Amino acid sequence: MGFIGKWIEKRRLKKLDIISKEIEALKNRGPHYIIEKKLKKERPDLGVRVEGKYIKKDTNFNLLLIIGLCLIVIAVLSLFYKQRFSVLTDKYNQKLNELSALGLQLSNLTSALNETDSKLKFKERVEKDLSTQYVGLEEEKESLESQIRSLQQDIEKKVKEIDDLKKAVLEKDAILDQLEECILDDDVENKEDCL
Numbered sequence: 001m002g003f004i005g006k007w008i009e010k011r012r013l014k015k016l017d018i019i020s021k022e023i024e025a026l027k028n029r030g031p032h033y034i035i036e037k038k039l040k041k042e043r044p045d046l047g048v049r050v051e052g053k054y055i056k057k058d059t060n061f062n063l064l065l066i067i068g069l070c071l072i073v074i075a076v077l078s079l080f081y082k083q084r085f086s087v088l089t090d091k092y093n094q095k096l097n098e099l100s101a102l103g104l105q106l107s108n109l110t111s112a113l114n115e116t117d118s119k120l121k122f123k124e125r126v127e128k129d130l131s132t133q134y135v136g137l138e139e140e141k142e143s144l145e146s147q148i149r150s151l152q153q154d155i156e157k158k159v160k161e162i163d164d165l166k167k168a169v170l171e172k173d174a175i176l177d178q179l180e181e182c183i184l185d186d187d188v189e190n191k192e193d194c195l
C-alpha cells in the first residue's frame with residue numbers, strides 16, 4: 001500500500017472515531033435529537049452538498065484535492081520543461097549552425113588541399129621531366145667534353161704539324177733564298193753548282 005493509501009486509511013480511521021463518538025453522544029441525548037436532525041435540510045454527516053448531491057469529505061473531497069494538486073504539479077512541470085526544451089532547442093540550433101559553418105570550412109579546406117595536391121603532382125611531373133632532361137644533358141655534356149678533349153688533342157697535333165710545316169717552309173725559304181742569291185749572283189759562273 002502506497003503513501004496515499006496509508007493516508008486515506010488514516011483519514012478513514014479518524015472519521016470512524018469521530019462517527020463512533022457522535023453515535024455515543026446521540027445515544028446519550030436520546031431519540032428527540034435524531035428527529036431534530038432529520039428536520040434540518042443539511043446533513044453534515046453525509047459530507048459537503050454540491051448541486052443536490054453530497055461529496056463525502058473523507059475520501060472523495062481529499063481525492064479531488066489530490067487530483068487538483070497533481071494537475072497543478074503537471075502544469076508547473078509542463079511549463080518548466082517547455083522552457084527547458086526551448087533553451088535546448090536554441091542550443092541545438094546554435095550547434096547546428098556552428099556545425100554547418102565547420103562543414104563549409106572543411107569543404108573549403110578540402111578543395112584547397114585538392115588544389116595543392118594537383119599542383120604538387122604537376123611539380124613532381126615537371127621535376128621528373130627536368131631530371132630526365134638533366135640526365136640527358138649530363139650525358140650530352142660528357143660526350144661533348146670528350147669530343148672537346150679529342151678535338152683539343154687534334155688541334156695540338158695540327159698546331160704541332162703546322163709548326164713543323166712552318167719550320168719546313170722556313171727551311172725551304174732559306175734554301176730558296178740561298179738558291180736565288182746564288183742564281184742572281186754574277187760571280188757564280190756555273191749556275192748548276194748552286195743546286
